[in-house]
Amino acid sequence: MAELVGPRVYSCCHCRNHVCLHDDIISKAFQGRNGRAFLFSHAMNISMGPKEDRQLMTGLHTVADIYCRDCREVLGWKYERAFEESQKYKEGKFIFEKAKIVKENW
């Protein structure tokens, strides 16, 4: 294993496109469509789908799916709006499903 230099990066599982940093993790206790998911404050090299209202475990939210910009694999979603006060902290943050991202050499 090469010695780690620089930030710890997560990549798209399909095409290894750098999509998020470990330092941007806010919480690891989220549930995605098919398993565990992490909440990140920032994402890069992704494109967003259309906004839609979805009933998630924590209530109604407006979310937009995020896609890897290179291979267009769905990696998670972005919270656009939360309708309950207790969920407002999620607005503008990104969910990446654990199964869809891999650690890039660390």
Next chain:
Amino acid sequence: MDDNVENYINFLSDDCLICIFNKLESESDRNAFGLTCKNWFKVRNIARKSIIFHCSFNPKVYKEHANCLSKLLARSPYLNLVSLAGLTELPDAALNQLRISGASLQSLSFYCCSGITDDGLEVVSIGCPNLVSLELYRCFNITDHGLENLCKGCHALKSLNLGYCVAISDQGIAAIFRNCPNISTIIIAYCRGLSGVGFRGCPGTLSHLEAESCMLSPDGLLDVVSGGGLEYLNLYNLKSPTGLDGLDRVGYARSLRFLNLRMCRYLTDDSVTAIASGCPLIEEWSLAVCHGVRLPGWSAIGLLCNKLRILHVNRCRNICDQGLQALGDGCVCLQVLHIHGCGKITNNGLASFSIARPNVKQRVDEVMCIGPSIEDLFRLQ
């Protein structure tokens, strides 16, 4: 009057009837011919050259296909081509009936027939010695053992589709080259177990290789091009567990004309230069989503690729106006440029390119497959 007509028809020999049958072109005419009387039914079966079951998403259709397959095979002794698509539960036992057509069978396709195992391949290798083309796409249970048996029996193989045969390793591939001297087209898409060293010593007849989403090592890449005859190479989404770029080895494929390096994330400028200088005959090259290529790479392509007609640079993050200009200053034979979604290219850059090279067609569509359709190589003429 009726008696005379009937007598005349009875006097027609089977040869005449076969001649007449071969002039019928529509399937319904041919079926009607076969249903006239026992003799004509026999002629229809003798003259049947191919059985093709197309892919359908209806499970009832699959059941029908599976049921009538054995009867059709039993009746038709002179088949050239049998193509079965989507019969995922077809057992090896069903292949025993292929022996009836045995020596005349040239092309077999088991597209998505994941029930076929090494035992089935053994039946094919014994019963079909003149096989020229074989498709085992998504036959997950095929292993090196089955492949070796197959090659030992079918020396005339030219085209082999092993897409998604994940249990295959370099040993199986090496067996192909030991036993099949005419092999020209191989598809190893998604075969994660291959590193490429099995291609060592491959003959110059190997001209087409599809290796989508494979994990070929740098040494393996060297062996892949060692035959010298490769004209078409598809390395779309080449995976590299170490993150190292071994693609400069592709520069040893002197006869290469079509190269697909789409989504090769680890491709560097050095490799691009090596390929551009080592492969002078390159006609179409896809570098879409290759973020590692920068100005030195684009300059090398402009300078060295004198036969390049079609270039794909869709969504490359590191092609800027200077790089585009370098391409425009060189590449004398360029006819089509697929360019779209490149963040660093400005409208000025595109406009300058259009003025400098008015005859080059700029296209925004992104193409996954380039060059000649490889499917055609699996269809008999």
